[in-house]
Amino acid sequence: MTRNPQLDMKAREILERNDLGGYTVPTHGLYPFQWNWDSAFVALGFAPFDMDRAWQELETLVAGQWADGMIPHIIFHRDDAGYFPGPDMWASGTTPPTSGITQPPVLASIVRQLWEQEGAAPDHPRLAPLYQACLRSHRWFHRFRDPLGNGLVMATHNWETGRDNSSEWDDALARIDASRVGAYQRRDTGHVDAAMRPRQHEYDRYVAILEFGRASGWDHRRIADSGPFRMIDVGMSMILLRANRDLLVMAEALGDAAAAGELRQQIARAESGMDWLWNEEVGAYCSRDATTHESSGLVTNASFLGFYAGVGNRHQQARLIDALERISRGTAYLLPSLETGSRAYDHRRYWRGPIWLVVSYMVAQGLAEQGHADWALRIASDSAKLIEQFGFFESFSPETGEGSGGADFSWTAAMWLAWCGR
Numbered sequence: 001m002t003r004n005p006q007l008d009m010k011a012r013e014i015l016e017r018n019d020l021g022g023y024t025v026p027t028h029g030l031y032p033f034q035w036n037w038d039s040a041f042v043a044l045g046f047a048p049f050d051m052d053r054a055w056q057e058l059e060t061l062v063a064g065q066w067a068d069g070m071i072p073h074i075i076f077h078r079d080d081a082g083y084f085p086g087p088d089m090w091a092s093g094t095t096p097p098t099s100g101i102t103q104p105p106v107l108a109s110i111v112r113q114l115w116e117q118e119g120a121a122p123d124h125p126r127l128a129p130l131y132q133a134c135l136r137s138h139r140w141f142h143r144f145r146d147p148l149g150n151g152l153v154m155a156t157h158n159w160e161t162g163r164d165n166s167s168e169w170d171d172a173l174a175r176i177d178a179s180r181v182g183a184y185q186r187r188d189t190g191h192v193d194a195a196m197r198p199r200q201h202e203y204d205r206y207v208a209i210l211e212f213g214r215a216s217g218w219d220h221r222r223i224a225d226s227g228p229f230r231m232i233d234v235g236m237s238m239i240l241l242r243a244n245r246d247l248l249v250m251a252e253a254l255g256d257a258a259a260a261g262e263l264r265q266q267i268a269r270a271e272s273g274m275d276w277l278w279n280e281e282v283g284a285y286c287s288r289d290a291t292t293h294e295s296s297g298l299v300t301n302a303s304f305l306g307f308y309a310g311v312g313n314r315h316q317q318a319r320l321i322d323a324l325e326r327i328s329r330g331t332a333y334l335l336p337s338l339e340t341g342s343r344a345y346d347h348r349r350y351w352r353g354p355i356w357l358v359v360s361y362m363v364a365q366g367l368a369e370q371g372h373a374d375w376a377l378r379i380a381s382d383s384a385k386l387i388e389q390f391g392f393f394e395s396f397s398p399e400t401g402e403g404s405g406g407a408d409f410s411w412t413a414a415m416w417l418a419w420c421g422r
C-alpha cells in the first residue's frame with residue numbers, strides 16, 4: 001500500500017478536532033461523550049504522533065471504572081443534550097456519571113501495544129495503573145459475565161456488544177416486553193439518516209433493558225441472573241480471550257505471579273469453552289442465547305475474530321476461510337458485518353451489513369498471525385480504499401463503499417493512522 005500524506009494529515013486533524021481535552025468523542029453530534037472501545041482504538045491512532053496523548057486517552061477512560069471493576073461503555077465527563085440516553089437516564093450515581101453497562105474489552109490488548117511500541121520496559125511509568133485497571137475489569141467479567149463457567153462472555157445489553165443492532169440479537173430482543181417504556185425522544189436520527197440506524201421497535205427494547213438495570217440499582221449480579229437480555233456474544237468472548245493473553249504477557253513482565261496463574265486458567269477455560277459457540281451447520285462461530293441456548297446461525301464479522309483469539313482447529317479455521325471466500329465473492333469490499341443475503345442484511349443499516357474498520361482490523365491482525373497474510377492484506381487494502389474513496393465515515397457499504405453513520409469518525413481516522421494507511 002502506498003502512503004498518502006494528505007490523508008495522514010486529515011486523520012490527525014479529525015482526532016485533534018474530536019479531542020475534548022484528554023478524551024476523544026467518536027464524532028461530534030451523534031456521540032458527544034467518551035465511549036469505551038472507541039477510546040481504546042483511538043489511542044492507537046494518537047500513538048504515531050503523540051504517545052503521551054495516546055496514554056492519556058486510556059487513563060481518562062479508566063477514570064470512569066466502577067468500584068466493582070466494570071469499565072462503563074460511556075463516560076459523561078460533561079453533559080450534552082444532543083444525546084439520548086444521557087446521564088439522567090442511566091442514573092449511575094458515580095463520579096463521573098457513566099452508563100451502567102460495559103463494552104468489548106479491547107483495552108488490555110491496546111495497552112500492550114502502546115507499551116511494546118515504547119520498548120516494553122516493565123517499569124514503564126504508564127503501565128502499572130492501566131494493567132491493574134484491566135485486571136480488575138477482566139475479573140469483573142469472570143465474576144459477573146460467565147454464567148456457564150466456560151470463559152465465554154455474556155452481554156446483558158446489546159449495546160455492550162458494540163454491534164448494537166446485529167441481527168444476532170433479533171430473537172432475544174423480540175422476547176422483551178417494551179410496553180412499559182415511557183415516552184422518550186431519540187436523538188440519533190436527528191444527526192444521521194434513520195435508514196442507517198436501528199429501527200424504533202428495536203430502540204424501545206434497548207430502553208427497556210436499560211430500565212431493568214437502572215431499577216435494579218445497577219446490581220450486576222441481578223442483571224446477570226435475571227435480566228431480560230442474556231446473550232453469549234461471540235465478539236466479546238473472542239476479544240476477552242485475546243485480552244487475557246495480552247494481559248498475561250504484562251503480568252509476567254511485572255512479576256505478578258498470582259495474576260499470571262489466574263489468567264492462564266481463564267485462558268484455558270475459554271480456549272476449551274469456545275466450541276460452545278461453533279455452529280457446524282454454517283461453519284462459523286456464532287453468538288448463542290444463554291437462556292435458550294439457541295445459536296444465531298449468522299455469520300458476522302465477529303465470527304472471524306476466532307483468528308484474533310487464536311482458537312479453532314484446522315477444520316474450523318478452514319471452514320472460516322471458506323466463509324470468507326464466499327463473502328468476498330458476494331461483496332465489493334471486505335469485511336461486511338453480516339453475510340450478504342442472510343436474513344436482515346442491509347448494506348446501509350449500522351451492524352446489519354456495513355463494514356466497521358475496527359473489527360476488520362482485529363480480524364486482519366488475527367488472520368496474519370494464523371498464517372493467512374493474503375486475507376489480512378486484502379482486508380487492509382479494502383479498508384484503505386474505502387477511506388481513500390469515501391472519507392473517514394463511521395462505517396461503509398460493502399457493496400458501494402459509500403460511508404454511513406457519522407462523518408469524520410475518530411476510530412476510522414485511528415485505523416488509518418495505525419493500520420490500513422501505513
Ligand code: DGY
Binds near residue numbers: 073159188
Ligand atoms: C448509540 O447510541 O447508538 C451507541 O452505539 C450506544 O452505545
